[in-house]
Amino acid sequence: MIQYAEVAFDLPLLEDTFTYEVPSGTPIGVRVEAKLRGRKEEGIILSLHHNEPSYQVLPVDKIVDKTPIINQEQIQLAYWLKEQYLASLGECIHKMIPTGRRHSKVVLNEEVSETKPLKLNDEQENAFQNIKADFGKDSVHLLFGITGSGKTEVYLHLIQELLQKTDKGILLLVPEIGLTYHIIRKLEAVFPGQIALLHSALKVSERFKAYTDLLHGRKRIAVGTRSAVFAPIQNLGLVIIDEEHDGSFKEHSTPRYHARQVALQRCRQNKAVLVLGSATPSLEVYHLAKTGKIGLQVLSKRPGSAKPPKVRIEENKKDARLIGSKLTFAIKQRLDRREQVILLLNRRGYSPLLYSENQKTYIPCPNCTSHLCYHKKGSVICHLCGFTDSLPRLEARLGEKLVMMGTGTQKLEEFLLESFPGAKVERLDQDSIQDKTVLTDVIGRLVGGEIDILTGTQMISKGLDAGRVTLVGVLNAGIGLGLPDFRAGERVFSLLTQVAGRAGRSDLEGEVLIETNTTDHPIIRMALDQDYIQFYESELPTRKELFYPPFSRLVRILSRSKDEEVSLKTIEEVHRVLKRHLPEPNSILLGPAPCPFYKIDANFRNHILIKTTVQNKWREILKNEIRPLKLPKNVYLELDFDPLDLV
Numbered sequence: 001m002i003q004y005a006e007v008a009f010d011l012p013l014l015e016d017t018f019t020y021e022v023p024s025g026t027p028i029g030v031r032v033e034a035k036l037r038g039r040k041e042e043g044i045i046l047s048l049h050h051n052e053p054s055y056q057v058l059p060v061d062k063i064v065d066k067t068p069i070i071n072q073e074q075i076q077l078a079y080w081l082k083e084q085y086l087a088s089l090g091e092c093i094h095k096m097i098p099t100g101r102r103h104s105k106v107v108l109n110e111e112v113s114e115t116k117p118l119k120l121n122d123e124q125e126n127a128f129q130n131i132k133a134d135f136g137k138d139s140v141h142l143l144f145g146i147t148g149s150g151k152t153e154v155y156l157h158l159i160q161e162l163l164q165k166t167d168k169g170i171l172l173l174v175p176e177i178g179l180t181y182h183i184i185r186k187l188e189a190v191f192p193g194q195i196a197l198l199h200s201a202l203k204v205s206e207r208f209k210a211y212t213d214l215l216h217g218r219k220r221i222a223v224g225t226r227s228a229v230f231a232p233i234q235n236l237g238l239v240i241i242d243e244e245h246d247g248s249f250k251e252h253s254t255p256r257y258h259a260r261q262v263a264l265q266r267c268r269q270n271k272a273v274l275v276l277g278s279a280t281p282s283l284e285v286y287h288l289a290k291t292g293k294i295g296l297q298v299l300s301k302r303p304g305s306a307k308p309p310k311v312r313i314e315e316n317k318k319d320a321r322l323i324g325s326k327l328t329f330a331i332k333q334r335l336d337r338r339e340q341v342i343l344l345l346n347r348r349g350y351s352p353l354l355y356s357e358n359q360k361t362y363i364p365c366p367n368c369t370s371h372l373c374y375h376k377k378g379s380v381i382c383h384l385c386g387f388t389d390s391l392p393r394l395e396a397r398l399g400e401k402l403v404m405m406g407t408g409t410q411k412l413e414e415f416l417l418e419s420f421p422g423a424k425v426e427r428l429d430q431d432s433i434q435d436k437t438v439l440t441d442v443i444g445r446l447v448g449g450e451i452d453i454l455t456g457t458q459m460i461s462k463g464l465d466a467g468r469v470t471l472v473g474v475l476n477a478g479i480g481l482g483l484p485d486f487r488a489g490e491r492v493f494s495l496l497t498q499v500a501g502r503a504g505r506s507d508l509e510g511e512v513l514i515e516t517n518t519t520d521h522p523i524i525r526m527a528l529d530q531d532y533i534q535f536y537e538s539e540l541p542t543r544k545e546l547f548y549p550p551f552s553r554l555v556r557i558l559s560r561s562k563d564e565e566v567s568l569k570t571i572e573e574v575h576r577v578l579k580r581h582l583p584e585p586n587s588i589l590l591g592p593a594p595c596p597f598y599k600i601d602a603n604f605r606n607h608i609l610i611k612t613t614v615q616n617k618w619r620e621i622l623k624n625e626i627r628p629l630k631l632p633k634n635v636y637l638e639l640d641f642d643p644l645d646l647v
Contacts, residue, residue, distance in 0.1 A: 007043035010094035021059040029068025032060040087255035096230035098207040115189040117156040127297035142289040143277040145299030147501020168237025175246035178439030182465040198224030201436030229259040236270040244276040280494040287550035309503040309510030316517040339470040343455040349373040351404035367602040385601035428456035461499035467506035477516035496527035553615040556643040560603040561635040571606040587612035596647040
């Protein structure tokens with residue numbers, strides 16, 4: 001009897017699957033190569049049957065895998081993702097597997113000496129017992145602990161409990177593998193040989209080895225970044241999302257999922273516990289905890305003799321040097337005492353702006369609504385689309401010498417090397433870590449005491465745990481406050497609080513100096529006090545009045561096209577369709593309007609924002625009326641549920 005397979009392709013198709021003939025004995029869950037509409041494509045078999053279709057069926061060209069690379073739970077999850085984010089089934093299933101082909105050669109992790117989790121203090125023990133009591137149930141807990149309060153130790157005890165007393169698996173999600181160096185080291189020391197690492201810095205062969213170790217039950221702990229939320233862990237019992245507030249847990253290509261929502265669905269499917277850890281939780285998650293919808297476990301102090309750092313604000317003087325005199329003196333003090341310093345400047349490049357005195361304007365990117373940034377070695381770059389030119393060529397075209405304005409991390413690094421000639425200075429930003437191994441190397445050397453001053457962008461605010469860092473300096477702390485996005489203040493508060501928490505994490509006293517020209521801004525003042533509760537209580541009434549999350553859910557619909565008129569006409573057509581479903585008492589429709597960054601990579605962008613308490617109702621409207629719209633070929637329509645970025 002002929003065997004037929006239903007195959008899903010990684011393409012934005014309205015059809016879920018296509019029927020092909022496959023050799024007898026072919027299993028569900030393997031990849032195949034097959035012709036689709038005249039082109040060779042790679043797909044995954046999601047089901048098998050013997051029902052002969054009424055039309056001619058092609059055989060697959062090739063079976064790619066010997067054994068399945070997805071399991072039944074992942075297939076169910078793909079169907080849920082498809083409905084939740086209105087993507088194609090194939091796009092959803094292909095998000096779950098490592099890209100590329102398997103190879104056998106794998107580099108093993110370096111040896112780590114075995115150790116045991118530390119003894120918990122009273123607060124940590126209380127949090128551990130409360131979460132442990134829910135093992136075997138579908139439940140969610142926020143572990144809300146100030147920076148350095150020992151959330152990692154609670155994670156270790158929970159993982160150990162589950163490993164020793166059950167046969168369940170564990171998933172730990174982190175924002176950036178390289179920056180959570182200390183967590184990975186601890187996990188590998190406490191649970192040697194049991195960790196499967198899943199992240200983009202690994203070679204394809206290493207990713208596949210880790211992935212298949214989980215799929216076949218050889219390893220029970222998966223650790224990774226956002227996409228590891230799909231890891232094929234057998235019998236999932238616990239999911240931990242560390243730094244749950246971090247924007248990197250949101251995917252910006254189809255399906256535009258949030259790892260927290262996917263994790264929640266997996267916990268429902270598996271009767272597993274979800275733990276969300278943060279010192280600055282997203283407002284939505286903290287609101288759920290405060291209103292009793294999820295568990296709230298609080299860690300209010302640092303363990304042992306470590307104390308939160310003292311935080312001071314200094315005003316940026318317009319005519320001052322790159323770093324103020326008080327911060328310069330504090331850096332010198334630390335270097336004399338052989339302690340370490342972290343300096344945050346959330347601006348890449350050398351000079352973020354190039355000014356034309358002839359045109360009396362900053363030089364824009366030719367493809368974007370943004371300005372060009374000067375980088376060392378004479379290049380000018382757009383950080384939105386990646387456009388690159390040389391400064392001499394640009395100046396020759398404009399017929400004038402451009403004025404470099406502002407300070408980026410490259411200029412700061414140069415200044416530090418000149419001002420503190422004996423110091424070992426390193427910089428971490430998107431430019432310095434083109435090679436992903438650089439990140440792990442620099443963090444390892446910081447923790448090992450080999451770096452005196454680490455400078456960089458927001459990536460250095462996450463998860464770093466170096467005991468000899470006693471001073472954190474923040475330059476130009478108001479960057480980001482002026483963005484036209486209701487979350488702008490939340491992001492800046494979180495960034496300042498998180499980076500401040502890198503200081504004084506051992507028995508050495510920590511200090512934080514925040515330099516800003518907006519010393520009276522309420523967000524900066526609250527960051528000075530490291531007071532998340534005050535921030536939450538001050539932000540909540542504004543969110544309520546403006547009907548923003550946590551009082552509503554958002555849906556963003558964005559049209560982009562290289563043809564300005566097509567982009568505009570498309571969003572207007574979508575708006576006409578949506579307007580037919582108003583008035584809906586629980587919804588507000590904003591737009592259509594140009595996006596704040598109207599043009600990116602030569603694409604003109606327009607959007608509509610829906611604020612609603614009935615997101616599922618709008619999901620159905622978008623599914624039934626917007627997705628089937630016949631749009632011009634040169635326009636792309638993004639449907640984004642619970643967007644984090646509105647610019």
